[in-house]
Amino acid sequence: MSRPLAIFGGTFDPIHLGHLSVAWEASELLDAEVRLMPASVPPHRSSPLANAQQRVAMLKAALQKQSRLTLDTRELERSGPSYTIDTLTELRKEQGDRPLVLLLGVDAFAGLPSWHRWRQLFDVTHIGVLSRPGVQVTLPDTLLAEIATRRTDDPSTLHATPAGKVTELSVTPLEISATRIRELLAEGRDPRYLLPCGLFDDPSILAPYRNR
Template identity: 60%
Template sequence: MPDPAARTLALFGGTFDPVHLGHLRVAWEAAEFLEAEVRMMPANVPPHRPQPVSSAGQRVAMLQAALLGQSRLVLDDRELRREGPSYTVDTLIELRDEIGTDRPVILLVGADAWSGLADWHRWKDLFELAHIGVLTRAGHQARESSSLSAHASGRRTEVVADLAQAPAGRIIDIQVSALEISATRIRSDIAAGRVPRFLVPPALLDDESLLAPYRS
């Protein structure tokens, strides 16, 4: 039986404010494509986007409810337990201290995030700590700045097995479903008294307290 500690580990971050079916479907497709465990990592203080409406505890409760009944997607709340901006490089350094330098780790980023990666804190260090999985929709291609394109040169692969040959440093595109679901729209709908059925996991609708932060 394979050693769980040797299994490829993927990280999928976001505010998850609230977590919705678009988040979960993309993470699930990446997990199946990569044959990896995917850790859902809610950000405490996201550096590149507005701050969450709901609290850290409320977002943890929503994710816990959403992830029940399966084991491929798991919650990792380390960024919520760390003060200050949730810089991905700090998260990866902390994770490497825990799991060592040999296990393959894949940082999952959306196409928009990939396009702006060169603006991230210590972005070049990310490639020393993890592979990058770029989540793309069919018919769309992520843009790259000249500095990112130069740094990415020679790192791309289309073969998942290549990612197991090294702990970090490669780039792979992962085609995912184009579910146009907006957390902003969900919050607006809830505030207006509408029910976001078929947009959020049923567990969030079963417990009225979970979506309470968005009700006006």
């Protein structure tokens, strides 16, 4: 099997160091390429403040000068809600038998049974659960039953099959809030060490949050 392709989705409104830190660590733990995939119309939350083009500009600025993390804009190019199963099914057709890994925070993973066609995800992808030290989340019984035979403690085993496994990835949490960053920018303040430095190179990149 080839090197896995991991998908890390979100609104990235804006992209901040907390996002980049966990994506980077997951890439190292899995020995995987990680694609950051901004959502167009997230089904489980309100629409982003910045539009698609503005968020892509932020992501491109944040991801420059490295090659471990890349950008995939396919969900922004589709109309309607960004359902993860549709994205992963499309990627599976493109990637053949290459292992795919959907990266989810532990809270999002606990809510998986509320997702559109959630059980079908295991047919097309592995799931890497980004855990935080000292944080315990109760998983619903329906999810526990589904993953009972899928769990593995060794992320390297995900290289051997295209999909179907669940592994926990212990990452270093950076408790950074996108909501707080938007508030600081709206107040005219400078969240210099919460955002990647590339976002400060062009004053127009953060304009969606300053001009409110």
